[in-house]
Every structure is written in C-alpha cells, then in structure tokens.
Amino acid sequence: MNRRKSLLLALFVLVCALAVAPAFAQEPTDVHVWVAFTDYRLDWTQQKAAIFNEMFPQYNVIVDGYANYEELFSAAALAAEQDALPAVIQYFEVATQDARDSGYFKSIASALGDRTEVNGVQVDLADFIGPVSAYYTLDGEFTSMPWNTSSAIMFSNMNLLNAAGIDTPPATWGEVEAACEAVMALDAAPEFCFTWPNHGWFFEQWVAQQDAPLANNDNGRSERATEVVLDSDAGIAVASWLKDMKDKGYLYYSGAQGGDSWATVDQAFQTQQVAMAAYSSSDTAVYTQTGVDNGFDVVASFLPYNEETGWAGNLLGGASLWLVDGLAPEVEDGALTFLLWFTNTNNAAEWHQVTGYIAIRQSSNDMLSTADWYATMEPTASQVWKDNALVQAAQGSPWFDANPNFIVAANQLAQSTVDVATSGALLGAFPSIRNVITQALDTVLLTDADPAETMTAASAEANQILEEYNLLNAPE
Amino acid sequence: MDSSVPLLISVVTGAIGAALIAYAFSRAHGNVLIGGAIGAIAGAAAPLIFMLPLNYCTFEAERESIDVAFGLLLIGIALIAVIVPVRWISMRLLGHQSVIARQIVPGAFKGKWTPWLLLAPTLAILVLFLYYPSLDTFRLSTLLARLGARRTAFVCVDNFTRLAQDSGYLNIIGITFFISIAIVVIGLALSLAIANLAYLPIKGASIYRTLLIWPYAISPAVAGIIFLLLFNPTGGLINYVLNGLFGIKIGWLNDPAAAPWAVIMASVWKSLGYNILFYIAGLQNVPKDLLEAAAIDGANAWQRFRRIVIPLLSPITFFLIITNMTYAFFETFGTIDYLTGGGPVNATTTMMYNIYEVGIVNNDLGKGAAQSILLFAMVIGLTVLQFRTTGERVTYGA
Structure with a gap:
C-alpha cells in the first residue's frame, strides 16, 4: 500500500514536470522598454520590437510610451523607489547627469564586457559617428546606447522668402531680422515672421554657438558642475535678440514652454503664419511633408547664429537608451541583444528616414548614399517606414540627394568645433534648470523686464537648484 | 542653541x-x-x-x-x-x-468589537491613503528632498519661511485668490441667471435644462483642451470671431493680462452645469404663495427676485460658495495644466498648480510639501471664515 502510494506520487511528479518543462522552455523572457513617445515614433518602435521578437523568440520585448521626456524622467524615479524599473529606459541628454547620479544604470561597455557579439548580433560601437559617441562616452566609458540624436536647425517656408526676394535661408540673427523686414513688407505678409519653441534646449544651442559654457568646471565635464551661468554675455545676447524680434513684431511667441511648446510651433509653421521656425531636426520628415501637403517648399538650414560672436558649433540633443543595473542575467542579455539590433545599420537608417533624427552609424550614412538602399532595407523594415511617402518617393536615388533637408543636422554637427561649450553641459537637476530658463525668456518677452536683470535673477534661482541637487546627490 | x-x-x-x-x-x-x-x-x-x-x-x-x-x-x-x-x-x-x-441608542451594537470590525475596511483605507500620507507631508516639509536622490537634508522650517520672503510666491497667492473669487462670483451669478431662465415654464424646458447640465460631466482636462483650441491666439475660434466682428485679437494664452480670464471662463463654464442644477432645484422650492402675495402688494419682478428669491436661495448659495471655492482652489488644476501650463509669466499659476510644478515637475518634494500644508491651512481657514460670516446670514426657513 505504502509502496503503491509513493509510486503514484512519483508518477504524479513526473507528469507534472513533463507538463511544465516545455512551458518553461518556451516562455520568452520579458524585456520592458520605456520610451518618451506616443506618436508614430512609438508605433515604429513597437513594430521594430515585434520584428525583433519574431527573430529572437526567446525574448519578448514590450515597449511602453510616455508623453514626453520630462514625464518619463519622473516615472523612472518613481519606479525606482518602488523597485519596478524596466530593463531599458530612454533618458534625454540633459538628464545624463541625473542618470549617472541615480545609480539605477549600468554602462553598456561594462554590460558587454569583451564580447564581440550577443546572440549573434554584432557589437560595433566604433561605427557610431563622432559627436554621438563623444556625447555618450562618460569618463572614457561607453555609457548609454545612442538612439534618437538631433540638433537644432531652422525650417524656412521658401515660398514666403522667395516672394520677399530672398533665395537662401538666412544664416545669422541679423540676416533673420533683415529677411523678416522684407517678409513683413509683403502685401500678403504672414501674421509673424519667425518662431521658436521656448524650450531650454534652444537657449543652450544659441549660447553654445557663441562658444560660451553654461556651467563651470568645463561645462561639468572635468568635474561636477557647481555653478550655472545664464547671465553671460552670450545668454543676455540671446534674450535681447528674441526681445528685439518680438518688439518689432517679427517673433511669434505662443506662451507655451518646454514640452508644450513644440506643438505651437508646428501649428504656426503649418498654417503659414510664420516664414521661418527654429526647430529640432527630429521632425525633418514631418516638416518636409507638411510643405508637400500644404503646397509650399520647405528648406532646412543651420540654426541662425549671432554674427557678432561668430559660430563655434551646435550641440546635439535627443536621448539615449539606458540599461538598468541589477537585472536578471537573461533579461540583461535580452536587453543588450535588443539594443544592439535596434541600433544596427538598417534600423538606424530606417529611424533616420521616418523621423529626421541623425543616422547615428557611419555605415547607415554610407548605405543611404547609395542608390539601392531600398532593396537592402526592405526585408526587415517596419510598416511605418513602408508607408512613409518620402521614403517611397526617394526609391532608386541616393537618399540625401532626394532629400537634402535630412543631411543638414548631420552637417551642422560635423562642422562644429568640438570644445567645452559645444559639447553641452552636464548638470544635475538640468530639467528643472531648463524650466528656470524658459521662465526667464517668458518674462523677458511678455513684460518690460530688462533682459540682463532677468537673466541674472534666473541664474541665482538655477544656482540654488543646482546647489541643493548637489547637496543631495553628489557622492561623499 | x-x-x-x-x-x-x-x-x-x-x-x-x-x-x-x-x-x-x-x-x-x-x-x-x-x-x-x-x-x-x-x-x-x-x-x-x-x-x-x-x-x-x-x-x-x-x-x-x-x-x-x-x-x-x-x-x-x-x-x-x-x-x-x-x-x-x-x-x-x-x-x-x-x-x-x-445613551442607549436603539439598534446599537452589543459587542465592543463589532462596530470596529465593520469600520475596519474604511479605516484601513483612510489610514493608508489619507492619514499616513498627510503625516508624511509634514515630515517632508522639513526636509530638502528630491525624488531619486541619495539622501535628504533636514532644513528646519526653511521651506516655510522662505515662502514668506519670496515675492513670486506672494504673487501666486494673489493670483489664486483673484482667479478663485472671480470663478465663484461670476460662476454663481451666471448660473443663477441661467437657472432663472431655464426655470421658466416654456416649451421644451426639460431639454434645455438637460443640455445646460452637460458641461458638468466633462473632466477638467477635457475642458482645458476644448478651450485650448478655442482660445488659441492665432488659429482659435474665439479670436477668429472677435477679429471678424471687432477687428481685435486677444492674446488669450500669451498675454499675462488676458490669460487668467481664459482660465476663469473655462472654469466657470465647466462648473456651470453643477451650479444650475442646484439653483433650479432651489427655485422649485421657493413657495409660490410668497411670490404671489408680493406681486399683489405691488412688488415688481426685480423686487420679488431681490427680496424673496435670493434670500430663500441663501442656503443653496452658501453651499455652492463652499463647493465652488473648493473647486476653484483644487480642481482647476487640470484646466490650467492643459490650457496655459501656469503661464504666461506665471499669470495663471495658482497655489495648487505651483505645488505640482515645484513638487512633481521639478522634483523638489520638501518645498512642494510645505506649500501643500500652507494651502491646506488656508482652505481650512477660509471654510471656517465662511461658516462664521456668511453662514450666519443664511436663512433656512421661509
């Protein structure tokens, strides 16, 4: 009796094990990825994840979208408090210092070790173009995976500029003003001439162009930054120029700041209420297509600079993908596999074409310069890419020849002198400090406040935020 | 020390x-x-x-x-x-x-523990989600704390005393009161007027009444988006109409003088349905014989309204002042966030919105906590004041 019982028990255990074992073998490892997009860019990312999941059935990459960088940044901090971080988080460039200080992340270099491939996907970090790998290499270590990289450029409505007798988009602040004078003198003049998103990034761009740093200790790159300078000559020049443009009736300022400001510029440019808009190259595809749809010619050009100080170069912007520290080994491997595949030659090229973000790999740029890129990319391409009108229209010819707007941001970065100012600042609490910057410009533009005094007051406020941040976050 | x-x-x-x-x-x-x-x-x-x-x-x-x-x-x-x-x-x-x-109350529980047992689920939720966070707010308000930071620092009452020295914050208090009082006064006056019209015995009155109450069912965020489209300075419907009629364009969202009015209008519209609902109910309870008697005595319509209807509606008005004040202080947040984001030049940053900007957007938990305690104390103070002053003039009987 007893023997029979134990035999039955053994049989039962065996059956259970058999039933469960294949389930274990087939159950893919979940890899959660958080990105700061909710539009077609999220669709694209999710479609790429689906293709990846088919190619690597042992993994299940799940992509969640957040409304903007700022919101994702807060969500990550909250998730960390609750020990519920995903495997990969997209952090924007100004959160780099916060990301380093947080201790949530592991550098890509240390996760890779000396592997040259993960699950058959090649590791080729040297293929990333110069400014990109420079920005995300911290203390000599490749820290986060570059993904969406952009620069600030300008889009011009050439129909309006041509009507005013201007053939090429203006290159300097003075030329923008002169062009605006001509545009506003037209019989069919638009309501305004120029607009820009009141987002801290543009202030940073214009300050960097004048070769002025934003923070001490070499913009926070030789040592932790302890002081922000918003009231440098360069900073005051930016505020004064914008105020001057506003006073003359050339500048349209919607009153929206930070993440809310982008859409207001889109609207003004699309409805032809302005002739020129400073914007991120990230939306080159949308802006170019807007012109096609609304019957005007859109030309991208470098972001105008202060002719009195000259042009040193521009910063890159955008975000990178950070690998969370302390993941289970199979999750970390899945995340690494995805990151390497997701930023490979074809995918980097595809991402560039559907958005306008810079093609971050040299090999992608090389491929797009040939005429047969379409056939090379099609087998693993997403539906968003296949549905893209610009991509379809450019088939059969080198991509940049068919779409010259798409090379502007890359050229702007390539021609930039890489120095302390144009590398961009590494600052703690930078997202909060950006809010101080946009608030200050808001005050300068909408009240009679003196630009210099306003920027000095903003500096004091920003420094207090930085001091408090460093007090709480700097390693002892 | x-x-x-x-x-x-x-x-x-x-x-x-x-x-x-x-x-x-x-x-x-x-x-x-x-x-x-x-x-x-x-x-x-x-x-x-x-x-x-x-x-x-x-x-x-x-x-x-x-x-x-x-x-x-x-x-x-x-x-x-x-x-x-x-x-x-x-x-x-x-x-x-x-x-x-x-006292021996009929239907009272016999055991000592039964009532506590039945209260336990509610108490557990209150303790976990209300009392504990409230107490924690007091602790946070004495700290310099950021979400995700390595450590916190004790700063005594700096978070409070700095507010008193911050002219920007005093300005925010002023804006909060301006916007809140305008919402309550305009909202109540407008809804009383509309309720009077909707109460008239005309054909299809019930349809009008139903339509008037609709805005109440819309969330503050959706109201914010609707008005964002309407108030858009360049492409919005309101400026289009104003431009066509009077040739003017108002910078609803980028003029610090106009923006508070955009928020006030959106918020008034949003709470209109709720107020009208209560006023219609109140009007139905005004005794007809009083109005008839006054009419026979020669009181005209305005006199009847001023001397009889308004005093008889005072309990409803009092209740609505309290609920609208609470609404104006706390619930306009969604409307402001979608409509103006607190701008331009902080012209629509109310105390509640500032707490969100400081504590959530800028991650500065300590200062946010201190501000929310201040707002909490202020609202309690206001309510007590309301009960002490207006409350005494409320007539509950005919």
Missing part, C-alpha cells in the same frame, strides 16, 4: 496653560489648584507636538528672526490645540458629566 531653551519654552507655556485652566476652574467653582496643575502639565507638554520632531531648531543661534517668529507661531498653535480640548474635558468632568454621552 542654548540648552535651556526647551525648558524655558515649557515653563512659559506651562504658566499660560495653568493660568487659563485655573481661571476656568475658578469660574466653575472648582479647585483652582487642581485646575492650575492640569493646565501646567498640558501647557508644558503642548510645544512638544511640533518641537520634538523639529528638535527646537527654530531657536538655534544662527537662525534668522523669521524662523524664531515661525517657531513661536507653531508653539501658539500647539498651545491652542492642547488647551482647548483639555479645558473642555476637564470642565465636563468638573460638572460630573460624562465625557462621552452614553
């Missing part, structure tokens, strides 16, 4: 407590000595409520005078919070009345 400070404070508050309770006992013909002793103990213990967690930091030598003043204010509040209930309880004990009224 001088180590004698805690002792000195407790001696002073103890003396005040002793004097107050002893006086109360003498008036009630009780033993003055016992009263004095009770008062002394209560008074001496009161400052500990705030000063134990703060460790008497407001009286440290390097603190500014505003910190000392704030510390004294806290002690004053603690003293009131302790002495008033102690006096009440001891007076009832003195009068040999039971502190807790123990």
Whole structure:
C-alpha cells in the first residue's frame, strides 16, 4: 500500500514536470522598454520590437510610451523607489547627469564586457559617428546606447522668402531680422515672421554657438558642475535678440514652454503664419511633408547664429537608451541583444528616414548614399517606414540627394568645433534648470523686464537648484 | 542653541496653560489648584507636538528672526490645540458629566468589537491613503528632498519661511485668490441667471435644462483642451470671431493680462452645469404663495427676485460658495495644466498648480510639501471664515 502510494506520487511528479518543462522552455523572457513617445515614433518602435521578437523568440520585448521626456524622467524615479524599473529606459541628454547620479544604470561597455557579439548580433560601437559617441562616452566609458540624436536647425517656408526676394535661408540673427523686414513688407505678409519653441534646449544651442559654457568646471565635464551661468554675455545676447524680434513684431511667441511648446510651433509653421521656425531636426520628415501637403517648399538650414560672436558649433540633443543595473542575467542579455539590433545599420537608417533624427552609424550614412538602399532595407523594415511617402518617393536615388533637408543636422554637427561649450553641459537637476530658463525668456518677452536683470535673477534661482541637487546627490 | 531653551519654552507655556485652566476652574467653582496643575502639565507638554520632531531648531543661534517668529507661531498653535480640548474635558468632568454621552441608542451594537470590525475596511483605507500620507507631508516639509536622490537634508522650517520672503510666491497667492473669487462670483451669478431662465415654464424646458447640465460631466482636462483650441491666439475660434466682428485679437494664452480670464471662463463654464442644477432645484422650492402675495402688494419682478428669491436661495448659495471655492482652489488644476501650463509669466499659476510644478515637475518634494500644508491651512481657514460670516446670514426657513 505504502509502496503503491509513493509510486503514484512519483508518477504524479513526473507528469507534472513533463507538463511544465516545455512551458518553461518556451516562455520568452520579458524585456520592458520605456520610451518618451506616443506618436508614430512609438508605433515604429513597437513594430521594430515585434520584428525583433519574431527573430529572437526567446525574448519578448514590450515597449511602453510616455508623453514626453520630462514625464518619463519622473516615472523612472518613481519606479525606482518602488523597485519596478524596466530593463531599458530612454533618458534625454540633459538628464545624463541625473542618470549617472541615480545609480539605477549600468554602462553598456561594462554590460558587454569583451564580447564581440550577443546572440549573434554584432557589437560595433566604433561605427557610431563622432559627436554621438563623444556625447555618450562618460569618463572614457561607453555609457548609454545612442538612439534618437538631433540638433537644432531652422525650417524656412521658401515660398514666403522667395516672394520677399530672398533665395537662401538666412544664416545669422541679423540676416533673420533683415529677411523678416522684407517678409513683413509683403502685401500678403504672414501674421509673424519667425518662431521658436521656448524650450531650454534652444537657449543652450544659441549660447553654445557663441562658444560660451553654461556651467563651470568645463561645462561639468572635468568635474561636477557647481555653478550655472545664464547671465553671460552670450545668454543676455540671446534674450535681447528674441526681445528685439518680438518688439518689432517679427517673433511669434505662443506662451507655451518646454514640452508644450513644440506643438505651437508646428501649428504656426503649418498654417503659414510664420516664414521661418527654429526647430529640432527630429521632425525633418514631418516638416518636409507638411510643405508637400500644404503646397509650399520647405528648406532646412543651420540654426541662425549671432554674427557678432561668430559660430563655434551646435550641440546635439535627443536621448539615449539606458540599461538598468541589477537585472536578471537573461533579461540583461535580452536587453543588450535588443539594443544592439535596434541600433544596427538598417534600423538606424530606417529611424533616420521616418523621423529626421541623425543616422547615428557611419555605415547607415554610407548605405543611404547609395542608390539601392531600398532593396537592402526592405526585408526587415517596419510598416511605418513602408508607408512613409518620402521614403517611397526617394526609391532608386541616393537618399540625401532626394532629400537634402535630412543631411543638414548631420552637417551642422560635423562642422562644429568640438570644445567645452559645444559639447553641452552636464548638470544635475538640468530639467528643472531648463524650466528656470524658459521662465526667464517668458518674462523677458511678455513684460518690460530688462533682459540682463532677468537673466541674472534666473541664474541665482538655477544656482540654488543646482546647489541643493548637489547637496543631495553628489557622492561623499 | 542654548540648552535651556526647551525648558524655558515649557515653563512659559506651562504658566499660560495653568493660568487659563485655573481661571476656568475658578469660574466653575472648582479647585483652582487642581485646575492650575492640569493646565501646567498640558501647557508644558503642548510645544512638544511640533518641537520634538523639529528638535527646537527654530531657536538655534544662527537662525534668522523669521524662523524664531515661525517657531513661536507653531508653539501658539500647539498651545491652542492642547488647551482647548483639555479645558473642555476637564470642565465636563468638573460638572460630573460624562465625557462621552452614553445613551442607549436603539439598534446599537452589543459587542465592543463589532462596530470596529465593520469600520475596519474604511479605516484601513483612510489610514493608508489619507492619514499616513498627510503625516508624511509634514515630515517632508522639513526636509530638502528630491525624488531619486541619495539622501535628504533636514532644513528646519526653511521651506516655510522662505515662502514668506519670496515675492513670486506672494504673487501666486494673489493670483489664486483673484482667479478663485472671480470663478465663484461670476460662476454663481451666471448660473443663477441661467437657472432663472431655464426655470421658466416654456416649451421644451426639460431639454434645455438637460443640455445646460452637460458641461458638468466633462473632466477638467477635457475642458482645458476644448478651450485650448478655442482660445488659441492665432488659429482659435474665439479670436477668429472677435477679429471678424471687432477687428481685435486677444492674446488669450500669451498675454499675462488676458490669460487668467481664459482660465476663469473655462472654469466657470465647466462648473456651470453643477451650479444650475442646484439653483433650479432651489427655485422649485421657493413657495409660490410668497411670490404671489408680493406681486399683489405691488412688488415688481426685480423686487420679488431681490427680496424673496435670493434670500430663500441663501442656503443653496452658501453651499455652492463652499463647493465652488473648493473647486476653484483644487480642481482647476487640470484646466490650467492643459490650457496655459501656469503661464504666461506665471499669470495663471495658482497655489495648487505651483505645488505640482515645484513638487512633481521639478522634483523638489520638501518645498512642494510645505506649500501643500500652507494651502491646506488656508482652505481650512477660509471654510471656517465662511461658516462664521456668511453662514450666519443664511436663512433656512421661509
């Protein structure tokens, strides 16, 4: 009796094990990825994840979208408090210092070790173009995976500029003003001439162009930054120029700041209420297509600079993908596999074409310069890419020849002198400090406040935020 | 800090407590000595409520005078919070009345534990999601704290005293009151007028009434988006109409003088349905015979409205003032966030919105917590004031 019982028990255990074992073998490892997009860019990312999941059935990459960088940044901090971080988080460039200080992340270099491939996907970090790998290499270590990289450029409505007798988009602040004078003198003049998103990034761009740093200790790159300078000559020049443009009736300022400001510029440019808009190259595809749809010619050009100080170069912007520290080994491997595949030659090229973000790999740029890129990319391409009108229209010819707007941001970065100012600042609490910057410009533009005094007051406020941040976050 | 400070404070508050309770006992013909002793103990213990967690930091030598003043204010509040209930309880004990009224209520629970058992789910939720976070807010308000930071730093009452010295914050308080009062006054006046019209016995009145109540069912965020489209300075419908009619364009979202009005209009519209609903119900309860009698006496429509309808509606108005004030202080957040984001030049940043900007957007938890405590205290103060002033003029009977 007893023997029979134990035999039955053994049989039962065996059956259970058999039933469960294949389930274990087939159950893919979940890899959660958080990105700061909710539009077609999220669709694209999710479609790429689906293709990846088919190619690597042992993994299940799940992509969640957040409304903007700022919101994702807060969500990550909250998730960390609750020990519920995903495997990969997209952090924007100004959160780099916060990301380093947080201790949530592991550098890509240390996760890779000396592997040259993960699950058959090649590791080729040297293929990333110069400014990109420079920005995300911290203390000599490749820290986060570059993904969406952009620069600030300008889009011009050439129909309006041509009507005013201007053939090429203006290159300097003075030329923008002169062009605006001509545009506003037209019989069919638009309501305004120029607009820009009141987002801290543009202030940073214009300050960097004048070769002025934003923070001490070499913009926070030789040592932790302890002081922000918003009231440098360069900073005051930016505020004064914008105020001057506003006073003359050339500048349209919607009153929206930070993440809310982008859409207001889109609207003004699309409805032809302005002739020129400073914007991120990230939306080159949308802006170019807007012109096609609304019957005007859109030309991208470098972001105008202060002719009195000259042009040193521009910063890159955008975000990178950070690998969370302390993941289970199979999750970390899945995340690494995805990151390497997701930023490979074809995918980097595809991402560039559907958005306008810079093609971050040299090999992608090389491929797009040939005429047969379409056939090379099609087998693993997403539906968003296949549905893209610009991509379809450019088939059969080198991509940049068919779409010259798409090379502007890359050229702007390539021609930039890489120095302390144009590398961009590494600052703690930078997202909060950006809010101080946009608030200050808001005050300068909408009240009679003196630009210099306003920027000095903003500096004091920003420094207090930085001091408090460093007090709480700097390693002892 | 001088180590004698805690002792000195407790001696002073103890003396005040002793004097107050002893006086109360003498008036009630009780033993003055016992009263004095009770008062002394209560008074001496009161400052500990705030000063134990703060460790008497407001009286440290390097603190500014505003910190000392704030510390004294806290002690004053603690003293009131302790002495008033102690006096009440001891007076009832003195009068040999039971502190807790123990009447046999029909249908009362027999066991001691059954009511607690039944209350437990509610209490658990309240403790977990309301009381604990509230208490934690007090702790946070004394800290320099950022979400995700390695550590926090104790800053005593700096988060509060800095607010008093911050002209930007005083401006925000002004804006909050301006926007809130405008929402309440315009909202109530408008809804009373519309309710009067909707109450008229005309064909299809019930359809009009239903349509008028709709905006109430829309969330503040959706209201914000609707008005964002309407108020858009360049492409919005309102400026299109204004431009066509009068040739003017108003910078609803980028003119600091106009933006508060955009928020006020959106918020008034949003709460209109709720107010109208209550006013229609109120109008239905105004006795017809009073109005008829007044009409026979020769009172015209306006006089009847002014002298009879408005006074009879006063309980409803009073209730609506309280709910609308709460709405204006707390629930306009969604509308503001979607409509103006607190701008331009902070012209629509209310106290509530500022808490979100400081505490959530900028991650500065300590300062956000201090501001929310201040707002909390202010709303309590306002409600008490409402009950004390307006409440007395409310007529509940015909």
